[in-house]
Amino acid sequence: MTQTTQAPTKTAVGSAAARTRWLQDNGVYVAVGVLLLFNALFTANFLTLGNFTTQLVQAAPVLIVALGMALVIGTEGVDLSVGAVMALAAAIIPLYLGAGPLVAITMALVVGLLAGAFNGFLVARVGIQPIVATLALLVGGRGLALVIADGQLVQLHDETFLALGTGDVAGIPVSVLIAGLLALVIAGLTNRTTFGRQLVAIGGNRKAATLAGLPVNRVLIGVYAITGVLAAIAGVLATSRLAASDPADMGLLMELSAITAVVVGGTPLTGGKVRVLGTVFGVILMQLVRATLIKHNLPDSIAQMIQAAIIIAAVYVARERR
Amino acid sequence: ETPTTATSEGPAASAAQNQSAGPGCARSKTGYPQIDLKGAVVGFSQSEKEANPFRTAETQSIRDEAAKRGAELLYTNAQSDLNKQISDIKSLIDRGAKLLIVAPLNSDGLQPAFDAAKAKQVPVVTIDRKVSSQPCTDYLTFIGSDFVEQGKRAAQQMIKATGGTGKIAILLGASGNNVTVDRTKGFKDGIAGTPGLTVVAEQTGEFDRSKGQAVMEQLIQSNPDITAVYAENDEMGVGAVTALKAAGKQPGKDVKIVSVDGTRNAVQLLVDGSYTGVVESNPRFGPLAFDTLEKFGKGDEIPNTIVISDDEYDSTNAAQKLANAY
Amino acid sequence: MTATLTKATPTMAARTKVLQRQGAAVALVLMVAVSWLVFPRFGSLDNLRDLALQGSFLAVIAIGMTFVIITGGIDLSVGSVYALGGVLAAWGSQYGFLVALALPLVVCGLIGLINGLLIARTNMAPFIVTLASLLFARGLLLVITDEGANTYQIPADSAFVELGRGTVFGFGYPIFVAAVLAVLGGMVLNRTNFGQNVFATGGAEQSAVLLGVPVAKTKVLVYTMSGTLAGLAGALTAAYLQSGVTVIGVGLELDAIAVVVIGGTLLTGGMGTVLGTVIGVGLIKVIQNVINQIGTLDSNYQSVVSGVFLLIVVVLQRILRR
Amino acid sequence: MPTEIPSSPVIEVAGVTKTFAGVQALRDVDFTLQRGEIHALVGENGAGKSTLIKVLTGIHTPDAGRITRDGHISTIYQEVNLVPLMSVSANLFLGREPRNRFGLIDRARRDADAAELLRGYGITADVSSPLGTLAVGEQQMVALARAVAAEADVVIMDEPTSSLEPREVETLLGVVQKLHEEGIAIIYVSHRMDELYRICDTVTVLRDGVNVHSGPLKELPRIELVSLMLGRSVKEIENHGTTAFGEDHHADAEPVLEATGLTSKPRINGVSVAIRPGEVVGLAGLLGSGRTETAKAIIGALPIDGGTVLVAGTPVPRTVKAATRAGISMLAEDRKTEGIIPNLSVRENIVLAALPRLSRFGVTSRSKQDRIVDTFIKRLRIKVSSPEQKVAELSGGNQQKVLLARWLCTEPRILLLDEPTRGIDVGAKAEVQALIDELAREGLAVLLISSELDELLDGADRLVVLRDGSVAGELEGDQLTREHVLKAIAAEVTDDSDHASTH
Numbered sequence A: 001m002t003q004t005t006q007a008p009t010k011t012a013v014g015s016a017a018a019r020t021r022w023l024q025d026n027g028v029y030v031a032v033g034v035l036l037l038f039n040a041l042f043t044a045n046f047l048t049l050g051n052f053t054t055q056l057v058q059a060a061p062v063l064i065v066a067l068g069m070a071l072v073i074g075t076e077g078v079d080l081s082v083g084a085v086m087a088l089a090a091a092i093i094p095l096y097l098g099a100g101p102l103v104a105i106t107m108a109l110v111v112g113l114l115a116g117a118f119n120g121f122l123v124a125r126v127g128i129q130p131i132v133a134t135l136a137l138l139v140g141g142r143g144l145a146l147v148i149a150d151g152q153l154v155q156l157h158d159e160t161f162l163a164l165g166t167g168d169v170a171g172i173p174v175s176v177l178i179a180g181l182l183a184l185v186i187a188g189l190t191n192r193t194t195f196g197r198q199l200v201a202i203g204g205n206r207k208a209a210t211l212a213g214l215p216v217n218r219v220l221i222g223v224y225a226i227t228g229v230l231a232a233i234a235g236v237l238a239t240s241r242l243a244a245s246d247p248a249d250m251g252l253l254m255e256l257s258a259i260t261a262v263v264v265g266g267t268p269l270t271g272g273k274v275r276v277l278g279t280v281f282g283v284i285l286m287q288l289v290r291a292t293l294i295k296h297n298l299p300d301s302i303a304q305m306i307q308a309a310i311i312i313a314a315v316y317v318a319r320e321r322r
Numbered sequence B: 001e002t003p004t005t006a007t008s009e010g011p012a013a014s015a016a017q018n019q020s021a022g023p024g025c026a027r028s029k030t031g032y033p034q035i036d037l038k039g040a041v042v043g044f045s046q047s048e049k050e051a052n053p054f055r056t057a058e059t060q061s062i063r064d065e066a067a068k069r070g071a072e073l074l075y076t077n078a079q080s081d082l083n084k085q086i087s088d089i090k091s092l093i094d095r096g097a098k099l100l101i102v103a104p105l106n107s108d109g110l111q112p113a114f115d116a117a118k119a120k121q122v123p124v125v126t127i128d129r130k131v132s133s134q135p136c137t138d139y140l141t142f143i144g145s146d147f148v149e150q151g152k153r154a155a156q157q158m159i160k161a162t163g164g165t166g167k168i169a170i171l172l173g174a175s176g177n178n179v180t181v182d183r184t185k186g187f188k189d190g191i192a193g194t195p196g197l198t199v200v201a202e203q204t205g206e207f208d209r210s211k212g213q214a215v216m217e218q219l220i221q222s223n224p225d226i227t228a229v230y231a232e233n234d235e236m237g238v239g240a241v242t243a244l245k246a247a248g249k250q251p252g253k254d255v256k257i258v259s260v261d262g263t264r265n266a267v268q269l270l271v272d273g274s275y276t277g278v279v280e281s282n283p284r285f286g287p288l289a290f291d292t293l294e295k296f297g298k299g300d301e302i303p304n305t306i307v308i309s310d311d312e313y314d315s316t317n318a319a320q321k322l323a324n325a326y
Numbered sequence C: 001m002t003a004t005l006t007k008a009t010p011t012m013a014a015r016t017k018v019l020q021r022q023g024a025a026v027a028l029v030l031m032v033a034v035s036w037l038v039f040p041r042f043g044s045l046d047n048l049r050d051l052a053l054q055g056s057f058l059a060v061i062a063i064g065m066t067f068v069i070i071t072g073g074i075d076l077s078v079g080s081v082y083a084l085g086g087v088l089a090a091w092g093s094q095y096g097f098l099v100a101l102a103l104p105l106v107v108c109g110l111i112g113l114i115n116g117l118l119i120a121r122t123n124m125a126p127f128i129v130t131l132a133s134l135l136f137a138r139g140l141l142l143v144i145t146d147e148g149a150n151t152y153q154i155p156a157d158s159a160f161v162e163l164g165r166g167t168v169f170g171f172g173y174p175i176f177v178a179a180v181l182a183v184l185g186g187m188v189l190n191r192t193n194f195g196q197n198v199f200a201t202g203g204a205e206q207s208a209v210l211l212g213v214p215v216a217k218t219k220v221l222v223y224t225m226s227g228t229l230a231g232l233a234g235a236l237t238a239a240y241l242q243s244g245v246t247v248i249g250v251g252l253e254l255d256a257i258a259v260v261v262i263g264g265t266l267l268t269g270g271m272g273t274v275l276g277t278v279i280g281v282g283l284i285k286v287i288q289n290v291i292n293q294i295g296t297l298d299s300n301y302q303s304v305v306s307g308v309f310l311l312i313v314v315v316l317q318r319i320l321r322r
Numbered sequence D: 001m002p003t004e005i006p007s008s009p010v011i012e013v014a015g016v017t018k019t020f021a022g023v024q025a026l027r028d029v030d031f032t033l034q035r036g037e038i039h040a041l042v043g044e045n046g047a048g049k050s051t052l053i054k055v056l057t058g059i060h061t062p063d064a065g066r067i068t069r070d071g072h073i074s075t076i077y078q079e080v081n082l083v084p085l086m087s088v089s090a091n092l093f094l095g096r097e098p099r100n101r102f103g104l105i106d107r108a109r110r111d112a113d114a115a116e117l118l119r120g121y122g123i124t125a126d127v128s129s130p131l132g133t134l135a136v137g138e139q140q141m142v143a144l145a146r147a148v149a150a151e152a153d154v155v156i157m158d159e160p161t162s163s164l165e166p167r168e169v170e171t172l173l174g175v176v177q178k179l180h181e182e183g184i185a186i187i188y189v190s191h192r193m194d195e196l197y198r199i200c201d202t203v204t205v206l207r208d209g210v211n212v213h214s215g216p217l218k219e220l221p222r223i224e225l226v227s228l229m230l231g232r233s234v235k236e237i238e239n240h241g242t243t244a245f246g247e248d249h250h251a252d253a254e255p256v257l258e259a260t261g262l263t264s265k266p267r268i269n270g271v272s273v274a275i276r277p278g279e280v281v282g283l284a285g286l287l288g289s290g291r292t293e294t295a296k297a298i299i300g301a302l303p304i305d306g307g308t309v310l311v312a313g314t315p316v317p318r319t320v321k322a323a324t325r326a327g328i329s330m331l332a333e334d335r336k337t338e339g340i341i342p343n344l345s346v347r348e349n350i351v352l353a354a355l356p357r358l359s360r361f362g363v364t365s366r367s368k369q370d371r372i373v374d375t376f377i378k379r380l381r382i383k384v385s386s387p388e389q390k391v392a393e394l395s396g397g398n399q400q401k402v403l404l405a406r407w408l409c410t411e412p413r414i415l416l417l418d419e420p421t422r423g424i425d426v427g428a429k430a431e432v433q434a435l436i437d438e439l440a441r442e443g444l445a446v447l448l449i450s451s452e453l454d455e456l457l458d459g460a461d462r463l464v465v466l467r468d469g470s471v472a473g474e475l476e477g478d479q480l481t482r483e484h485v486l487k488a489i490a491a492e493v494t495d496d497s498d499h500a501s502t503h
């Protein structure tokens, strides 16, 4: 029963390790670059301003949701209810649009805040695991939205409100601008504030964070509330772009898109780390993948399989080594 | 054969015609008991949430007609879950339904439910979607549109509107859905004889407005020369209008849009001039379904397939028929 | 004195523990009793048979999910794999019973195996790996069915149909399949070394490695199992429906996760029972059935009621556990 | 089997090197374990002991070098590595469960065997309850029982006694002796000199990942061993005693902390402790006597059924946050699950509790953080490659120092230290002890929990002895002797004998 282990030669290991480490941190940027290059070469009319605007506009709501999702994932949680919250926000808009767009938007955001805070309460105070706690709202939330809207899609005509979806500031679409600003705010929040650092500490080791006297419950409720508000913002923007309140389909499967983007962007699902820029690029990557598949007119079957492969490849590169 | 007049929804276009050439189905053949509609318990199994105009109108039509004829209506909704629809139907029978109207979620897979109905001698009328089981034995008859025909009519509208030349993008319905398959087939067959029309892209918009819009936005960027869009339901068509406008196109003029359904939103766009044509998919099954059950009860022969007549909207008639849209 | 005290405490603790563990069972018994009283038809043999049959397909999937979740993982692919299994079985039925049964088991098992290998060998998060295979399995299904245009029918007289439609005392075969699998699953989990490894892997992965538990192998096995069982459930469903319906299984993964969690299995891993899962299936199906019994409920309210109910069950369970 | 020393090695290591992300943990290490010997492996925190062990057992693959193993190795790792949610008996027999004739696990027999086995280690806990409900020390004993029962040729113990009480240490040393008699070779890692000299034959000293000495232990004077470990001259070290505590402190008259009647069934029952500023109060007691619970109850981390906590006469609300704000800090016993945030850097771990103080309007100040972190890394001599290194990559002892720093930078008035020197090497231990001393002199009130009696006797001005969750006695001044404490702790055992009780 004698075993002898001979170690591999050292130098090869060292440089390879450095390379994988670099890829791990920057994989998502590389992937976006590669995809851009591919499209520039093989996709007709790709390099136009209009096209880039389209991609950004489509990505904006996903990004806004993904930013919140990144925070939740940073606390070692997950929020499955974001799509339902978008639907709730969409259902609220027509109810209050009569009183002016500002009122309608405020009400939608308040509902998002309440929904998020409710999730946070379940997770932090009642101690229910995030997936299940938010699953309840995923199941019930959309139903509630449909009840509020009486199951109907409502065409919207308020010009000011619709401008959110179609207007631009200095050539930049309003929704893209908002998404960009929110990305900056969330980046600042995670990296520069007590709240942000406490958030990752809680995700890293909740018991230790509690014993260190951190306001664990407050932070958790705060994080879910922020996520709820962000989802509501995304719901408002998507609604205005659609020019209709459509609670049946608004944000359907958004939770999975957002989680995918966050994870592809290098934020581990195990918590304790939030990568905001990575999330932004994760969203862009998934958007480009979808665009590429549509533009090359691939059938749905192949498109789904290619998406699966790309998700695996991106996460494989960015995974944490043991 | 019998054109029914006025449903609660206004002037109905729900004339029916017997399309089956073979022998019909009579009660004597099945040995089912006679049931008087008045006071009878009728079960209705809806397939998905009433979250789109078609389903809303469909359910409402059945409810109204049941009330009108003094039948007691039991209602279930399968929430897009096939297994749930099977238990729904079983539970309707269990709760005492003597007659059944089923809007199948899918063409296949309802056999266990039909078997249960057969065992209890409950006649089943399926509406809006034809199932692959045996008429007269597994179920009584099917009342609904011919989806392939709808596709063909959309193709004809398209040919007329484009003058027979153009590049078409198709916004497909949800993958794996028979409606998608049939409407695609009908449309492609319909344009087959017109070499000037080519399909440059076909992508799924999952019957959803925002997905339709998103896909259209992508397609119009990569294929700016698209001159026509065939959307397999109105919602995607309306989404496409929004996308085209945002891309600086004039839908209805630069880009012709034809879709299937007949919802108020689409017909309104047609009135406004940003749409080209709509082929109706008539959801008002109530009168026909109850007529059929009544006739069956009386002992008349029922055809295997009853096609509900679908209207058509184009720029010439949209304004006057707007009230008909649902 | 001390002796009696120390003796008394454990039994009392044991008693409360039983109550805590069986929280879901208590809820189920209450639910059934109330439904029976309120809705006379609930207790009819036909209704109960249908309830059991509907539950059996979900139960087969959820048993596999229980193992996965106890290892601290999650399998989002089961819904798609289930649908794929059904299509494969229907296609295979033209070559006889054996092919119809074996083909879905092998292919779906393989998808599970790939899930397991990716998760165990590359340290990628189960959530994301199985999310990708959710897409992949759907894509594959669409390829096989010509983008969903083909639905394979199973001849009504084939022996395979009997597997789904046959009954003993009116109770369908799938119920017995699920029951046998539940008993086997419980036995494997509690009475075999593999089962212990499953607990150890989920309870403390690092420690399990140091304790000599074959963690990677265990993970590969549970995902393979989950895939195979989802395929089996699909095959049973196809036999029952007499066709390989393509549109089934959407969102089924969430149902499976919900019942496992309702059954008391910890989503963080390390703890759980197959019996609990079966009880969870019972609860969900009874709720659905009761919503149907009410009959007049607007379809939009149905999801609200389901969501609220899910919430009540998990909150109750959480409170009992304290 | 009698002890004969055959000279064939069971483990032979040649030229092993292991590097972690920039840190060279082992450098060209040679190491030989002879059949049947007890080999001490010593060195400062972060010297590479645990790494060497993990290389030996195959957990880590070395970058270079050759390892030859002959026989089965069984290991007790430094941090308890069992599965808390599984039952005690399942943990004990994981991987070699007793089977019935159908090949299924025989649970009744497993429980019976486990209970039987553990009785030999003085543990009477319910073997079917989850392991996590046992105290850390008891878990350590379970790990020991498991390792020993595995019938190995080599047993490796990485700081097995760091969370054990004197009584359990005796049990453990007894077990080691028995294994030795059976001819099993043992690698024994510990920072406790007494134990090493009592049982070990040979010693290997690691310093900064290098093997600086291997040879017989008995011939090596204690002071020389320490000098080898620290890399300092013998003279420098001679100035230190066994512990680095100074003389008694001058405490104020009024207690800053008054905890009265703390009760949390069933763990503690009416415990009262008062500490004055500048005073170090020790908490003594057997494993499971409720010391950790007392500390946790004081800081609000344990729900209590009764009792009050006053800081400077004002009641403190029952949350950790409120207690922290009132000036109480606690260094938790289990640094892995209750201390470090593994993903975060050393800097972030240190400033964690003090963040609000280092921020303005919720926005953190990096420069303030860096200043504090630098100060503490220097003051506590924390061995890091940079403050931005992940704390999980530090050695156990250095992690402990990071946690101490975390609490010190909150500038507390009352410091609860639960096993502050657990797993800390001699050098660092002296530093920590000196630090406690200094803090007390600066006016801090310190509650010191330690399983090392010497540390308590030297460090504390007053001792509160716990037994079964209640105060069994208080010792002060002259009474602070080994005998008095042992008597108070073990009253239960000695009650029947003719020894007098403490008070």
Ligand SMILES: Nc1ncnc2c1ncn2[C@@H]1O[C@H](COP(=O)(O)OP(=O)(O)OP(=O)(O)O)[C@@H](O)[C@H]1O
Pocket (backbone or CB within 6 Å): D020, D021, D023, D024, D025, D043, D044, D045, D046, D047, D048, D049, D050, D051, D052, D078, D383, D392, D393, D394, D395, D396, D397, D398, D423, D425
């Ligand atoms: N997984 C790891 N990643 C990075 N660095 C590591 C890792 N494990 C150990 N190290 C580093 O290797 C060095 C040796 O650590 P090791 O745990 O072997 O020390 P030790 O001698 O056991 O110390 P202690 O007495 O504190 O337990 C330390 O500098 C430590 O930071």
Ligand SMILES: Nc1ncnc2c1ncn2[C@@H]1O[C@H](COP(=O)(O)OP(=O)(O)OP(=O)(O)O)[C@@H](O)[C@H]1O
Pocket (backbone or CB within 6 Å): D132, D133, D134, D135, D136, D137, D138, D163, D267, D285, D286, D287, D288, D289, D290, D291, D292, D293, D294, D333, D451
């Ligand atoms: N989580 C828990 N659940 C149930 N019992 C526990 C738990 N933690 C500790 N105990 C029990 O409570 C008693 C007191 O444990 P505690 O950890 O306070 O002892 P201690 O005096 O601090 O000993 P040490 O810290 O040296 O291990 C022990 O009998 C232990 O088994």
Ligand SMILES: [Mg+2]
Pocket (backbone or CB within 6 Å): D049, D050, D051, D078, D158, D395, D396
């Ligand atoms: Mg160590």
Ligand SMILES: [Mg+2]
Pocket (backbone or CB within 6 Å): D291, D292, D293, D333, D418
């Ligand atoms: Mg303790």
